[in-house]
Amino acid sequence: MHQAGKIAKAYATSRHEPSQPRIEERIGAAIARNLASKGASIILNDTSDSSATQTTTFAKEIQSSYFVHCLPVQADIGHPDGPAYLIATAREHFQNLQDGSFQIDIIVNNAGIARFTGQPVYGGTNAALEAMTRTWARELAERCTVNAINPGPVKIDMWDRMPMEHRGGLWPWTSQSPLAAARECVGDEELVMDAGFVGGRPAYPAEIYGDCGDALYG
Known part of the structure; x- marks a missing residue:
């Protein structure tokens, strides 16, 4: 079955x-x-x-809320076979049966670029992703656009489990972000208390997804 509109692949879990x-x-x-x-x-x-189970439930919510096709696919992207399986599954569900055409318009991959002690692999692979984005933007310029977006620290569950010394290491970013000031009676109490050490507050997901979506889809 062919679905109209663009196809986006998003990593919704960790x-x-x-x-x-x-x-x-x-x-x-x-x-x-x-x-x-x-x-x-x-x-x-x-x-x-x-x-x-969570991914399947979320996919159903997406479909019922926005009347688009949302397909959950389990694949280990850390193994070479994982990305190939994702693409094959996408082709199976989204290929145009009339002319055989198939195109993925948007790929969303979340990655942090901060470098912390004890995380050389994490920081190195994400730095490599940013470098590859620059290369692909040139190589694929005649076929598509390739963007990397760095919104800075974001308040998700990983932030809650981040050691305080790592949060403090983000001070150079948060202290220079114009809208990162923590305000009493507005932001989370914990973020207000930590603002002096962290340099401000992280963004909330709702504050950044619009910019990311516009850059990727616009």
């Missing part, structure tokens, strides 16, 4: 967390919801059985 938080707390989920509101068909990637 493969690193032993206990899965609610999907709606994730940046990828917020962006997926925003893209669906613009008419995009969505592919949600989860990586484990523990997150499959």
Whole structure:
């Protein structure tokens, strides 16, 4: 069955967390919801059985709320076969049966670029992703646009579990962000209390998904 509109693949869950938080707390989920509101068909990637039920429930919510096709697919993107399986599954569900055409318009991948002690692999792979984005933007200029968006620290479940020394390491970013000032009676009490050490507050997912969606879909 061919679905009209653009196709977006979003990572709505994390493969690193032993206990899965609610999907709606994730940046990828917020962006997926925003893209669906613009008419995009969505592919949600989860990586484990523990997150499959949440992903399926979220996919049904997307479909009923925005009347677009939303397909949950379980695949380990850390293994070479994972991305290939995602693309094959997307082709199976979204290929135009009349002319055989198939196109993925948007790929959303969440990545942090802050470098902390003890996280050389995490920081290195995300830095590589940013470098590859610049290369792909040139290589694929005649076929598509490739963007990397760095909204800075965001208040999701990973922020809550981040060691305080790592939060303090974000001070150079948060202290220079114009809208990062923590305001009493407006922001979370914990964020207000930590603002002096952290340099401000992180963004909320609802504050950034629109910009990400506009840049990716516009």
